Amino acid sequence: MKKVVLSALALMFGAVTIAQFNNSDVLQVGILNNSLVQQTGLLNDSDVDQFGIANQSDVDQLGAFNQSTVLQIGIANTSEVDQTGIANQSDVFQFGALNDSQVEQIGFLNASDVDQIGIANTSDVFQFGAGNASTVAQLGIANDSDVDQIGILNQSDVLQVGALNTSTVTQFGLANTSDVDQFGIANDSDVFQFGAGNDSMVFQFGIGNDSDVNQIGLLNSSDVIQLGALNTSMVNQFGALNTSLVIQSGLGHNSLVNQIGAGNNSVVLQSN
Numbered sequence: 001m002k003k004v005v006l007s008a009l010a011l012m013f014g015a016v017t018i019a020q021f022n023n024s025d026v027l028q029v030g031i032l033n034n035s036l037v038q039q040t041g042l043l044n045d046s047d048v049d050q051f052g053i054a055n056q057s058d059v060d061q062l063g064a065f066n067q068s069t070v071l072q073i074g075i076a077n078t079s080e081v082d083q084t085g086i087a088n089q090s091d092v093f094q095f096g097a098l099n100d101s102q103v104e105q106i107g108f109l110n111a112s113d114v115d116q117i118g119i120a121n122t123s124d125v126f127q128f129g130a131g132n133a134s135t136v137a138q139l140g141i142a143n144d145s146d147v148d149q150i151g152i153l154n155q156s157d158v159l160q161v162g163a164l165n166t167s168t169v170t171q172f173g174l175a176n177t178s179d180v181d182q183f184g185i186a187n188d189s190d191v192f193q194f195g196a197g198n199d200s201m202v203f204q205f206g207i208g209n210d211s212d213v214n215q216i217g218l219l220n221s222s223d224v225i226q227l228g229a230l231n232t233s234m235v236n237q238f239g240a241l242n243t244s245l246v247i248q249s250g251l252g253h254n255s256l257v258n259q260i261g262a263g264n265n266s267v268v269l270q271s272n
Contacts, residue, residue, distance in 0.1 A: 022061075024048075030055070041066075044083075052077075063088075066105075074099070085110075088127075096121075107132075110149075118143070121160075129154075132171075140165075143182075151176075154193075162187075165204075173198075176215075184209075187226075195220075198237075206231075209248075217242075228253075231270075239264075247271075 022039040024046045032054040037046050044061040048070045056078040057070045066083040068090045075097040081090050081104075088105040090112045098120040103112050110127040113135045121138040123145045132149040134156045141163040147156050154171040156178045165182040167189045174196040180189045187204040189211045198215040201223045209226040211233045218240040224233050231248040235257045242259040243266070250272035257266050 024059075028055075035059075037061075046070075068092075072099075079103075090114075101125075112136075123147075134158075145169075156180075167191075178202075189213075200224075202226075211235075222246075233257075233268075237264075242266075244268075 021042050022044045024037045024039060026035045027049045028035060030052045033050040035048045035050065035057045037059045039061045041062055042064040044066045046059045046061060046068045048057045048059065050057060051073045052075050054076045055072045058080045059068050060082045062084045063086050065087040068081045068083060070079050070092045072079060072094045074095055077094040077099045079092045079101045083105045085107045087108060088110045090103045090105060092101045093115045094101060095117045096119050099116040100122045101114045101116060102124045105127045107128055108130040111133045112125045112127060114123045115137045116123060118140045120142045123136045125134050126148045128150045129152050131153040134147045134149060136145045136158045138145060138160045140161055143160040144166045145158045145160060146168045148170045149156060151173045153175045156169045156171060158167050158180045160167060160182045162184045164186040167180045167182065169178050169191045172194045176193040176198045178191045178200045180202045182189060183205045185207045187209045189202045189204060191200050192214045194216045195218050197219040199221045200213045200215060202211050204211065204226045206227060207229040209231045211224045211226060213222050214236045215222060216238045220237040220242045222235045222237060222244045225247045227249040229251050231253045233246045233248060233255045235244045237244060238260045240262045242264045244257050246255050246268045248270045253270040255268045255270060257268060259266060
């Protein structure tokens with residue numbers, strides 16, 4: 001019996017010791033702020049700081065060496081971070097009111113950085129795999145960003161400044177890269193990449209511009225620049241080593257580029 005008791009105590013002590021390896025720090029200053037942190041595993045780290053009124057943070061970590069930082073300042077901002085795996089990293093900063101951030105990471109060494117300043121901006125990041133990296137920065141009112149990365153070493157950067165801008169980035173595969181920059185009102189960008197080494201850049205400045213980029217294959221490259229209002233561009237590339245450049249300046253231009261095969265090159269310049 002003595003051995004059984006000692007064994008039980010040793011197991012309890014070991015479990016407590018392991019549990020202590022996780023670290024959680026919560027600081028809340030204000031009224032009606034709420035934070036929930038759940039950690040299961042080894043050496044996970046969470047830091048939540050909230051200043052203001054009715055901010056909400058939910059952090060769930062399952063695995064080992066995951067790291068999450070949440071800083072919210074203002075009124076009724078909400079953040080949810082779910083990390084499953086090993087050494088995933090998430091940083092969320094929100095300043096203003098009614099901003100919402102959702103981050104879900106499954107796998108290894110995925111990294112997400114979300115910065116939102118303003119009112120009612122929304123960001124949704126989903127990462128599944130290893131070494132994917134996403135950066136979202138939104139400044140203004142009611143901007144919306146959605147990033148989905150499934151695979152290895154995909155990279156996405158989104159910058160939105162203004163109001164009612166929307167961006168969707170979907171990446172499947174290996175080492176695809178996407179850069180979306182939007183300045184203005186109600187611009188829309190959709191990027192879809194499937195394969196390896198595809199690269200997309202979208203720059204929009206103005207009102208109501210719309211860009212769609214679809215890349216399936218290997219090492220395709222697309223650059224879209226829209227300056228003005230109500231311009232529309234669609235680029236579809238299927239194959240390998242295709243390149244496309246679209247530059248639209250002015251009002252109401254429309255461009256459609258379809259490239260199938262290998263090594264095709266297209267340049268579209270529209271202005272008025």
